[in-house]
Amino acid sequence: MENTIDVLSTEQLREILKAADNLRDKCIIGLGVEAACRVNEMTYWRVESFDFRYKTAIKYDIKKKEPRKVGISKELAEQILLYINTAKIKEGPLFPGRSLGTSIVDKTFDDTLKQWTAAADIPGWISFHCLRHTYVSLAAQREIPISEVLYVTGDSLQTVLKYYKKPIPEDQGKWMSDLYGGK
Numbered sequence: 001m002e003n004t005i006d007v008l009s010t011e012q013l014r015e016i017l018k019a020a021d022n023l024r025d026k027c028i029i030g031l032g033v034e035a036a037c038r039v040n041e042m043t044y045w046r047v048e049s050f051d052f053r054y055k056t057a058i059k060y061d062i063k064k065k066e067p068r069k070v071g072i073s074k075e076l077a078e079q080i081l082l083y084i085n086t087a088k089i090k091e092g093p094l095f096p097g098r099s100l101g102t103s104i105v106d107k108t109f110d111d112t113l114k115q116w117t118a119a120a121d122i123p124g125w126i127s128f129h130c131l132r133h134t135y136v137s138l139a140a141q142r143e144i145p146i147s148e149v150l151y152v153t154g155d156s157l158q159t160v161l162k163y164y165k166k167p168i169p170e171d172q173g174k175w176m177s178d179l180y181g182g183k
Helices: 010-019 023-034 039-044 074-087 106-119 129-141 146-153 157-164 169-179
Strands: 056-061 066-071
Touching (some): 023 074, 129 146, 129 157
16 A cells, blocks of 8 residues: 655655646645645635735635635745746636636646656655645744644644644644743
8 A cells, every 4th residue: 555645844845846847836836835725725826816026825715715815935926926927827717727717626736746746756645635734744843823824724723733733742832832822
């Protein structure tokens, strides 16, 4: 049975992004991690979702059925802008599908990650949801406040701790303390 990849290390993520040979796929993977997207949320990204001046984007939370403003890195913002200009996408879906006004489908996002994970020689079975887990793990590693993690993911503390982050007791205490304004 093939090993399942739950979380990518920073090095594995770098290798996948290096293996990806086109801007669209680099943007898909980057947004998946930086905005902690569920695969079905990826279809909601539109050119109009981005404010490149402030490095923010409006992410549509599919579970809560509401938009949420999230920050993106300068590097990802530049990459998305280059992709939009190179692909000559003026408005509408960021990742256009075959029919006018539609986005590519969930399976394409999943297949994109699988393709470049294999190309980077990272063994194991991976799903797009792994990028969401990776965001939470990297955020914890970098000591990003749990309140920000909860905002970006749109999940409760219980969900993040139960499904996304496998905390050691000391780490969980820090996250809990941070949640209540402690240090």
